[in-house]
Amino acid sequence: MRSLAIKCKTTWRVQISASIGACHCPSGFDPSERLKAADENLYRAKTLGRNKVVA
Numbered sequence: 096m097r098s099l100a101i102k103c104k105t106t107w108r109v110q111i112s113a114s115i116g117a118c119h120c121p122s123g124f125d126p127s128e129r130l131k132a133a134d135e136n137l138y139r140a141k142t143l144g145r146n147k148v149v150a
Contacts, residue, residue: 116139
């Protein structure tokens with residue numbers, strides 16, 4: 096992600112960054128609990144800076 100740049104028709108370059116929160120979903124998981132866990136991991140990733148993944 097860090098080195099990804101998108102070319103535009105203009106001379107501008109668009110820099111891309113991402114913070115990702117993920118979690119494991121075992122068999123029979125509760126979707127709302129897993130969504131909450133992934134959301135918490137997303138905010139942890141954002142706290143750590145750009146281009147981070149927390150699982």
